[in-house]
Amino acid sequence: MADRSLESVSLPLEVRARLAELELELSEGDITQKGYEKKRSKLIGAYLPQPPAANGAAAVRCRLQHSEGAARRMLRTANIGVCDIREAAARERAASTAGNRPLFYFRFGVDQALPQERRTPVTPSSSSRYHRRRSSGSRDERYRSDVHTEAVQAALAKHKERKMAVPMPSKRRSLVVQTSMDAYTPPDTSSGSEDEGSVQGDSQGTPTSSQGSINMEHWISQAIHGSTTSTTSSSSTQSGGSGAAHRLADVMAQTHIENHSAPPDVTTYTSEHSIQVERPQGSTARVAPKYGNAELMETGDGVPVSSRVSAKIQQLVNTLKRPKRPPLREFFVDDFEELLEVQQPDPNQPKPEGAQMLAMRGEQLGVVTNWPPSLEAALQRWGTISPKAPCLTTMDTNGKPLYILTYGKLWTRSMKVAYNILHKLGTKQEPMVRPGDRVTLVFPNNDPAAFMVAFYGCLLAEVVPVPIEVPLTRKDAGSQQIGFLLGSCGVTVALTSDACHKGLPKSPTGEIPQFKGWPKLLWFVTESKHLSKPPRDWFPHIKDANNDTAYIEYKTCKDGSVLGVTVTRIALLTHCQALTQACGYTEAETIVNVLDFKKDVGLWHGILTSVMNMMHVISIPYSLMKVNPLSWIQKVCQYKAKVACVKSRDMHWALVAHRDQRDINLSSLRMLIVADGANPWSISSCDAFLNVFQSKGLRQEVICPCASSPEALTVAIRRPTDDSNQPPGRGVLSMHGLTYGVIRVDSEEKLSVLTVQDVGLVMPGAIMCSVKPDGIPQLCKTDEIGELCVCAIATGTSYYGLSGMTKNTFEVFPMTSSGGPITEYPFIRTGLLGFIGPGGLVFVIGKMDGLMVVSGRRHNADDIVATALAVEPMKFVYRGRIAVFSVSVLHDERIVIVAEQRPDSTEEDSFQWMSRVLQAIDSIHQVGVYCLALVPANTLPKTPLGGIHLSETKQLFLEGSLHPCNVLMCPHTCVTNLPKPRQKQPEIGPASVMVGNLVSGKRIAQASGRDLGQIEDNDQARKFLFLSEVLQWRAQTTPDHVLYTLLNCRGTIANSLTCVQLHKRAEKIAVMLMERGHLQDGDHVALVYPPGIDLIAAFYGCLYAGCVPITVRPPHPQNIATTLPTVKMIVEVSRSACLMTTQLICKLLRSREAAAAVDVRTWPPVLDTDDLPKKRPAQIYKPSNPETLAYLDFSVSTTGMLAGVKMSHAATSAFCRSIKLQCELYPSREVAICLDPYCGLGFVLWCLCSVYSGHQSILIPPSELETNPALWLLAVSQYKVRDTFCSYSVMELCTKGLGSQTESLKARGLDLSRVRTCVVVAEERPRIALTQSFSKLFKDLGLHPRAVSTSLGCRVNLAICLQPHRLGKLAEQGTSGPDPTTVYVDMRALRHDRVRLVERGSPHSLPLMESGKILPGVRIIIANPETKGPLGDSHLGEIWVHSTHNASGYFTIYGDESLQSDHFNSRLSFGDTQTIWARTGYLGFLRRTELTDANGERHDALYVVGALDEAMELRGMRYHPIDIETSVIRAHKSITECAVFTWTNLLVVVVELDGSEQEALDLVPLVTNVVLEEHYLIVGVVVVVDIGVIPINSRGEKQRMHLRDGFLADQLDPIYVAYNM
Secondary structure: OHHHHHHHOOOOHHHHHHHHHHHHHHHOOOOOHHHHHHHHHHHHHOOOOOOOOOOOHHHHHHHHOOOOOHHHHHHHOOOEOOOOHHHHHHHHHHHHHOOOOOOOOOEOOOHHHOOHHHOOOOOOOOOOHHHHHHHOOOOOOOOOOHHHHHHHHHHHHHHHHHOOOOOOOEEOHHHOOOOOHHHOOOOOOOOOOOOOOOOOOOOOOOOOOOOOOOOHHHHHHHHHHOOOOOHHHHHHHHOOOHHHHHHHHHHHHHOOOOOOOOOOOHHHOOOOOOOOOOOOOOOOOOOOOOOOOOOOEEOOOOOEEOOHHHHHHHHHHHHHHOOOOOOOOOOOOOOOOOOOOOOOOOOOOOOOOOOEOOOEEOOOOOOOOOOOOOHHHHHHHHHHHOOOOEEEEEEOOOOOEEEEEEHHHHHHHHHHHHHHHHHOOEOOOOEOOOOOOEEEEEOOOOOHHHHHHHHHHHHHHOOEEEEEOOOOOOOOOOHHHHHHHHHHOOOOEEEEOHHHHHHOOOOOOOOOOOOOOOOOOEEEEOOHHHOOOOOOOOOOOOOOOOOOEEEEEEEEOOOOOEEEEEEEHHHHHHHHHHHHHHHOOOOOOEEEEOOOOOOHHHHHHHHHHHHHOOOEEEEOOHHHHHHOOOHHHHHHHHHOOOEEEEOHHHHHHHHHHHHHOOOOOOOOOOEEEEOOOOOOOHHHHHHHHHHHHHHHOOOHHHEEEEEEEOOOEEEEEOOOOOOOOOOOOEEEEEHHHHHOOEOOEOOOOOOOEEEEEEOOEEOOOOEEEEEOOOOOOEEOEOOEOEEEEEEOOOOOOEEOOOHHHHHHHHOEOOEOOOOOEOOOOOEEEEEEEEEEOHHHOEEEEEEHHHEEEEOOEEEEHHHHHHHHHOOOHHHOEEEEEEEEEEEEOOOOEEEEEEEEEOOOOOHHHHHHHHHHHHHHHHHHHOOOEEEEEEEEOOOOOEOOOOOEOHHHHHHHHHHOOOOOOEEEEOHHHHOOOOOOOOOOOOOOOHHHHHHHHHHOOOOEOEEEOOOHHHOOOOOHHHHOOOHHHHHHHHHHHOOOOEEEEEEOOOOOEEEEEEHHHHHHHHHHHHHHHHHOOOOOOOOEEEEEOOOOHHHHHHHHHHHHHOOEEEEEOOOOHHHHHHHHHHHHHHHHHOOOOEEEEOHHHHHHHOOHHHHHHOOHHHOOOEEEOOOOOOOOOOOOOOOOOOOOEEEEEEEEOOOOOEEEEEEEHHHHHHHHHHHHHHHOOOOOOEEEEEOOOOOHHHHHHHHHHHHHHOOEEEEOOHHHHHOOOOHHHHHHHHOOOOEEEEOHHHHHHHHHHHOOOHHHHHHOOOOOOOOOEEEEOOOOOOOHHHHHHHHHHOHHHOOOOOOEEEEEOOOOOOOOEEOOOOOHHHHHHOOOOOOOOEEEEEHHHHHOOEOOEOOOOOOOEEEEEOOOOEOOOEEEEEEOOOOOOEOEOOEOEEEEEEEOOOOOOEOOOOOOHHHHHHHHOEOOOOOOOOOOEEEEEEEEEEEEEEEEOOOOOEEEEEEEEEEOOOOEEEOOEEEOHHHHHHHHHHHOOOEEEEEEEEEOOEEEEEEEEOOOHHHHHHHHHHHHHHHHHHHOOOEEEEEEEOOOOOOEOOOOOEOHHHHHHHHHOOOOOOOEEEEOO
């Protein structure tokens, strides 16, 4: 029936063509039958008459098909339903404005329409399939194995039942090249499976695809429950999901969803029912406030949908909940000794049980009488006896013979080259090249004749040729290492052909530039026409083969370094003889060579052995193979060649192309040498080739795989036999056994096997054994895999110029188990892993270079490649363009796979493919892949022959310049050696803590500043209890003394205030408050002023009127929408009865923009202080009690909490006095202040201290520095200031903005030598890197390096420490503080709340700078934040403070008493239980230093580590975000800023990228690596954003919680979000 229906439908041409291609793939085994049927049905499904829409598929289709032709469009867009694009765009816009991109998209089930039984194959149209097939880019089939493909598919099918829930990364659209809808939509909402063996789909592997949209929640819950089939899920959706939606709607109607502010812990989340929601087309989502609560974002119809990001994270959490396979051993860990898990050997692992192997001897190397004494002698012989015999035929790109080199021409031209090298370079007295010197041969792959002439010319001249590849550009991959080899060989001359010389890159003057890393070379063209004829009496000196070096072959190591293997003349000759004997070469045979003739098998057979036997070589260049892959087979037929040298790739290409050829006859071949036969994956090419060409005269025994290595030359080769009955050796080995280096014939587990073929017998005249790959070269047992070693004359002898490496490789003495060497002759390591099987057959299972040892198990890169490529690679990646290597992270190797992605594969396809590759490798090799990266086509560095340059790729990966377009990291699954999570110990009682501290000699960590009562000072201001009284007193006694000077951005005085001016101004403001504002004493007034004089006057005006001032930062005129709501919030929360400001801000508050941001009608009365009343108040208010409120201090903490604290008059005066004593401030002093005057110490220094102490404050608003960064330092210099205060943001601005200008500033007369103290006012851990770079930068301008120090303030006490320093000569003037001390603590101990000091530079050390000297009248103790007990000074704990200037409590409307009493009125649980302490919320520790204070006491230094509510609890340990951020910023040059936070126990790292968006994905592996290495943490999510996205408050502190809210509400517009598995 299906067939009839097909006939009635005319299929479009492109569909027919695609069907034909499918047929071809099926016949070649590229896809399985099931896959074929499925794809075929997908192709033709849309053209079949539809059965009645019983299953709802048609319903969905009708709903979506708005325009005609949609069916065809649907086919094109990868099976995703597409509605009208305009409508889709509108919907997308509506959803994205809601900050919540669409959660659903539609999948189509074409399969449902075509029942399984009725599918019959379509006969393909006869078109020129071969060309289309070839163009699909699936050329390099080195790794094809049908058995393996089946195994991989089976493994994936097994996985299906387990349901991998892999969240797909989000990408910004500019990063996504495609424009199809599916490239943008998060693909984690599908439950249907698109590909056979896909991640989902039911257990039988038949595809189910759901009609209608599936809610994310359901998808996640399905992942949690790991439901074994998805048939259940799709059946409930087929009814349009209505049942579930109605049930849900009923529930919703009755319950009211509360939006809690605390993020729910989704790690314990499970869902009872799998609910699906059908989203109505017209619903628009409510706009979520910026950085709002992202926990439940409701859509318009009242159904809560989790935001996209948190849903992905949820999905990730669920994926991670699955237990890791290797169980961690239990062991006891001392608290801060973090032990990395050492992989213990698996007790059940297979161990070798065989007897010790015996070394295998090859047959005797026969002596044939007419064998020449050296290769040059052979050349001379043939050149003179048979000058007309053809030696080499070269081909052009059309496959026509281009040139035939005869033995006569080869002999005469080689002589000519030899003569010219020796006599025509340099002068007669100083020839450039002497016998024994090295010269390099640079010839392209399509010119073997010129190469051959040059090579033999060198042999005749007795100089040593070093053949290399042609450098194409100055920056070729690996070219620098080649240059290093040439330099170390002392090469000064390069021989090349005319064409090649013309093609080399040239400088404008026509010179060949010096390539990077290369020595200076003289380029010498070897064409005959350029050479002079040798004189008749000149004749080369032809000797018998000896131990002189004949040539040097280059070899690229695993790490990219290039070594030169030297081959002596005797080895060269013996090797030719051994090959002649093994291959049975006879004179005048024809041999077709497809291999690179400059090295390896191609050189040995096609250039050397061929001349010894006067053979005729037909050389096929790579360029011809690209155009016509059959060319070598055609030449074998044409020339009736007896031998061909190929790689398995060439066999595969021929397979793909052979169908166009009728008249192929391969019966002339007696030997087909497979050069890469040692690669275990070549067997499938050999089998497939034999299969197809057996009918064309190819005999099974002709295929001769061989094994070779640069060091040992030919290691083994299968001999051509006449006996066609003896099948070649096969081994089907268990892959699991191989990872332990043990040979086990395949067990019942059929999936993970490696089928290997033998590479024949040991070479004639050689002995072979296998030794353990690492450690002493001990002989392996018979069932053990080892490195093959060879003892023979015909091998390389050394690595040129590297005696140490030579000893390890070329001089190995294999030991027996009793410890004695097996022979007195040295063996050579071949670099091949394998074993000698029954009958002396040699089997190779991989290369040492491809070996990756992960957790003690050995994996071969080629095997991993093969598995990755068996996962339907045709669609997504190019076959030959895949690199597998390992990188060392956290003391183990981690596997990385990099592949080139096809340009037409979508995001989702690639991601699907990547997740399936992970599963396949996991199933078959039982090893996790650490990172899988896909890069755009043609971007990986290539070797000269077009393969992938592995070490260069690895280098790019490690330095973050690979620029992948897709990355999947799986650290959770493959990093199993993390330290055990810390178990919290049961708490110890107070008594034992006291005793414990006494026993171990630790003192309880407490310290205090000087005692205020004992300090004798002539402080006149002490007479007054209130600041308002101090101001009145100063206005009477020193009326014209200048208290404040305000500077503008040009550095000139904008305004100044004397004592009396300030007093009078304050009086007028007080009158205004009473008369116009009608305020009572005790009313709150918000002061919204820019930093300046008005703010100070308004503050004292409030005090004079008896009002309580609150300073508020004015809204930013350019950014009203985000800054005004904060102003409004503070005004409301502080219950201000009126708002005082300038005329300008008044207008701003009433502007249209302001009305758009907040409700302007609810402002309290606004008073404009620019026009003040002229009269004085009747009386100035004097408070009745010093404990009454003086002012409120509001600020936003780094965690985004707005908190106002109450400062009483007594506390304010005590505070000013404390600062005065600490900084020694007197009326004669000048202090420069560059701080924001709105809260904390900044406000106190700006507004209060000058009035109390009488010194002059030079005020510099920090905002002015944006236009003139040098303003602050110039002012300090101009006014000869001794003390200055600034913030970190100011310091950073100066460091970044003036870094290059120090010389010009010096010229302008900037001098900082008078600065005694420069204090950074902060509420965080001192930023030591910033202060040090600031000190270093301005040292040349006279800044003393010890002048810079920090202070510490917090909400409960606005300044605990403030450190001015004693500097050199200034010490006599009696300032009180010793130098700031820096200590280095062990970061690992810190995570366990322990403080362990280490030396500078030791691993895991963290530098911490003291936070300043404790202010007079302040006592500090370090307490345990949980138990509230005092701690010893080797512990990290919360800093508690007791002082007269503590704030008296939070100002809150609701009065949260518990919080209040806890933060402001805490008592220790034991010890001194009477004192009332305030808790700062900061973790720190005290250290008693060797320094003494002015009063002779030992100085106690306080070190702040971080805020308690920012610290992250991960794996039972306490981490401080800044430490992780510092590591991350160091990871890559493009990371400018970083912030980390946790969400449901996952670590989220947000990095700002300064570079092109293409670099975004480079950062993901680097960030993951550095956090693993330095912090033993696995990053859960990496978010790459633009510069400036991480919010920073006015103090320059990161607002991590704001960032977190923004991330979860999907408001960051990230460039890329990667979810690590």
